[in-house]
Amino acid sequence: MQSFRTELENPVVEKDIIELEKKIRLFREGQIPEEKFRSLRLARGIYGQRQPGVQMIRIKLPYGKMTLEQWKRMSDVSDEYSTGNLHLTTRQDIQIHFVSLEKTPELWTKLDLDDITIREACGNTVRNITASDKAGIDPAEPFDITPYADAAFRYFLRNPVCQDMGRKFKIAFSSSDADTAWAFMHDIGVIPKIREINGQQVRGFKVMIGGGLGAQPYLAHIAYEFLEADQLIPYIETVLRVFDRNGERASRHKARMKFLIQKLGFEEFSRLVEEERLANKVKTFHVDADVWEEPELPAADAVLPAYTIKDPKKYEIWKATNAFRQKQADYYAAYVRVPLGNISSVISRQIIEGLKPAIGNDVRVTANQGLLLKYILPAHLPYVFSVLETAGFAEPGFDSVADITACPGTDTCNLAISSSTGIATALELVIQEEFPDLVYNKDIKIKISGCMNSCGQHGIAAIGFHGSSVKSGGKVLPALQVLLGGGIVGDGVGRVADKVIKVPSKRGPDVLRSLLNDYEANAQESEKFNDYYDRQGEKYFYDLLKPLTDLTTLQNDDFIDWGQGDKFATAIGVGECASVVIDLVATLLFEGEEKLQSSIVALESNQFADSIYHSYSTFIQTAKALLLGEGVNCNTQTGIINDFDKHFIETGKWPIDGGFKELVLQINQHEPSESFAKAYHKQAADFYQQAHALRQQPSAEVPAS
Template sequence: MNNLELTDNVSAAAKRDIFELQKKIGAFSNDEGAEEAFRKYRLTRGVYGQRQPGVQMIRIKLPYGYVTADQLVRIADCSDKYATGNLHATTRQDIQLHFVKLADSPQLWADLEDADITLREACGNTVRNVTASATAGIDPDEPFDVSPFAQAIFEYFLRNPISQEMGRKFKISLSSSEKDSALGFMHDVGLIAKMGKNENGQPVKGFKVVIGGGLGAQPFPAQTAYEFLPEDQAIPFIEAVIRVFDRYGERTRRHKARMKFLLNDLGLEKMMELVQEERTALKNKVYPVQDIAYSWKNLGERVPLAKEEILALADAQLEDSEKELFQKWLATNVFEQKQKGWYGVSLRVLLGDMHSSTARKLADVMRQYAADDLRVTINQGYLLKFVKAEDLPALFKALSQLGLADPGFDSTADITTCPGTDTCNLAISSSYGITRALEVMMKEEYPDLIYNNDIKIKISGCMNGCGQHSAANIGFHGSSIKNKKLVLPALQVILGGGFTGANSEGQMGDKVIKLPSKRGPEAMRTLLDDYQNNAYEDEYFNQYYARQTKNYFYQLLKPIADLSEVKDDEYRDWDHDELFKTEVGVGECAGVMIDLVGTTLIEADEKLSLAHEMLAEGVWADGIYHAYNTFITGAKALLIGEGISTNSQHSMVKEFEENFGKTFYPEAGDDSKPFSQLVFSINKNEPTEAFARGFVGKAEDFLKNVKAFRAGQLAENSIPALQELVYGQDS
């Protein structure tokens, strides 16, 4: 392995992470350690295996999509040096780099950390990137800027012990207004900005809080936990929810491990009771959020220009061939901010892909015409802030030269898509190919769709929903259809998701019919024509869908799905010449349960070590949670050795007590439960120094006893080599 180069800008915590990643990669390359353990580890460091063997996707975590011009250049430099020169914007406001060598990932991470960019917890069973309305801070409809709250949530849960190894990933969004533009309805926790009043009747910031939303094969809309929660209680509430999810959430059946299933099983009332029980143990009972000193905060207001004045400026500065496109761009990609006289400018990016050379030039455009605050949008575009009205024509010209001035941002013609089979292990059919075909078709046949913001189209390469197809008015996900002895690439059509109107509640779409992928444009054409010809005046697409019912649309699309005649080309996917075949790899959206007792005990040692580190630093709550995980992991190791499977931490404790209680607590009576009482005392006590030291000490004693018990088992079975591997020279 090459020596790492880290600057003084890299924090001590990040340096530790990067050196540890390099060490783990070296061990894995030398065939040391279990592959699944390494996979689980690297995922939480943003290193994700691609469909292509031997290369990785690196997911760069950008809280609420915020990136400066210098950071954008650094990401572009890293893409050139370590990847393919492409920057892929995601629906979670991340940027991904593809085809990176595993051995290069530590230095890539170090280069990013030098610019204050992290990979930590961008993937894996962690709190993923915190998303927010891209317009936060400039949204004319917002009661306040949610950006500082998104940043605070990101910082609070980064490396937080309660969210490092959950049963599945956990997603949080913050919306600027009741329009829910960050799609809180499909998140584990969605916060929607709202003003309320305190006990003295004074206005206070807060949020409507929804929980338990999610996409995937079984999409669930979130349920309302609070109509209003004061802002200083938001982070403590999220922490309590995560603690409940960590303890009670499914850990064996991966397809049932998201929080939406736990909420569905428990019910909202019981879920909220368990959340309330966690409050005693919280590190912070309230957590007020400090404002952020963005560079644009002192820009002040300007005298607004009327549209006619802006067009007059364009007439004087643009060529005749540019003027019509400028008018479309002005109408669809530009809006006046809540700050008078300033404008936000949205950039439509096909497939979310931008070349590094374009990114560098965009950074220069930012420096010249906008604030140093670029936001990645949830529909895979970008947003510039604080553009002067008189600069709009020149900005348009500059963006046009970069291919970033296409009109119709976030319109029906602006399709959201995941990379699909181009890079993803889980994808079944091409997302990129059908997206290109649909956008070309709509541009040629339905040019006015750039003005329609009510119908959203989203595409995923599989049912898991990275393209958010279930939350779209018209959605597709990749699939396959068997016809005789051959298999066709297919699209599952989903209708009626997303929003009905500007202030409607978000909802999940219905699966209507499956049809060959090559017939996607025909299906889209049929849907658009039918809606245009038969909808009532001012009737939204979802209202029309609900009025006509699912069966109407099934019958409408059924002739397109008919396989009595199939052309040879339909056995080939978009952008592919070879015959289609389903090749789904092992998904990496979450870590897999490790089934090696020794490896699990090593994990328990690591958690105990972290507990002692937190005691040394005086962070009592984190030390307690690391100790709790020491109990859980130690118990899990012995249960694995006996072939006993459990589906949650709560059931794990019960199983351990039933199977090992007498061995570890021989003095206990038949009805007493000393292990569960000890472990679950975590949420019965304030996180004081006294409780933390006592709890960590008991975890240390417990782990010593577990290791001694396991050593005895190994000795009985004459496995000294494994014993040495697990316990080393110091045990």
């Protein structure tokens, strides 16, 4: 692979890619345990598929932004290394599937040529930072949150405080009180606000914390009604430090931050966050939003190619449902419906080439798996439609009832129980053929996941489904859990959908027919679906759908999932949404040594806060290894610290003046200065060397500290 390294211009990325290549080789040679390698590759966006021997690559697009050049680059990469398909996700990423592991370093190199990364797109890291797709052009926004989302993305990428947490961490920026990025359902979600302070208009954010979807959805707490903008990144850093130290690591189902806050209580969690401030790398972080680089705009006198619109009536519906006037009064933006989030590389290049003269060079992947095109002159809207129409991507009704969100489900995901994409296609057909006027309805959102984990966001849908199974006569058939009543209220307030009833999957279209017919027949004038749901009550809808649960009328087809030819069987693999906890003493000591080396590198680069955190990680990993050698399992870093005092210090096995806790938690008692970074590194190095000596000579006494 020597030949492609010379193409890299970013030495940090080059180091990442060389390390990935080395680790793949060591893994293939049996020198790295599979569990450890899984953790490493996930943090580099490489995710195992349902199909053995191939990988899904997740490309991290901060707040969903991509230039036309980046879009083309990803298309070319998909052709060369994957299947020629781009899958747009609900986290505003792009995924490509069926990639050979050995090809991933080369693939990453090609992506980096246009400043595209896969780093920390998966694993126990800060995942892709999402944002309202309208940010920067939203007529309702107090200010453009894009520069702040971008700053957060860059600040936490490769940041030592969030490289190997107990679980993934999700951050979202909404552009206005409409909260279209769902701040209420994220580990940290923010909404822009402006307050007058001392006679000046000051930018800040309402900060929500501890929300989440998954099998157990939680609505976020309000951390701040107003936090000044230059305090946001330092606050997020303190939260990550608390989560890293106190978060669950043994049981991944209880490892998200929402469970930590539930366990500690919000008041105690907030106290711990405040305690971390002294150790922060920065106390304020100013984002100079006034010098934010605007996208390259289309020329006002651009000469467009000749075009024709095949379906003028469809254009008018598309313009009414997919286009809107930006806050920049001279321009429109237009949404593109991308069915199931899948668009081929061939069509992508066709659209890119056609749209170049007519749109701004800033395309956004939307959270419902579509695209947003920006800075379109009003006179160019018909041309933009014609380009999309020719490519087969000009369907109206973006984000309407007809625009269903679905995760990949059993197509590729290890965790999926039943098909998401097949049922989504069937439901869209029901709406198209039987309820065509609902293409204008943007109140009802339909979302589908292949399992309870809510990657398709069913937990906040007005009408949601997630994959499940039921038994009948000793045989298993695919099923759908029906959820109702979820959605956005606004300004950080949301609704979690109720689990109402479970039905065989093949009856999903009948569920939708029953719900929409009942709503049309009985809703009051202008009554929104969720208001109707509240008025009628959950029991009403349970009774409405109960006849569809009757298993005495099953047909052979009911035992075959959507889009499948064989009878249904639940075949759930090992999920990789978070890295696996490693309980191997040698591996833990190796990780401690790696952290120690990272501490040295950071010291040499005068990155004192980073060096301190790497030294802290050395203490933790090394202590965990020693405890494991004694048969003591710990599930949090705080537990490791306390248990080391109990099993080593208090028993006299390892004398440390003041104890291990006092030694390690110096990290909270000092500013991240050069002198402390050097002293703390030396203490961590001495501790590791003593542990290494003990491991090499189990019968030897531990040297005095």
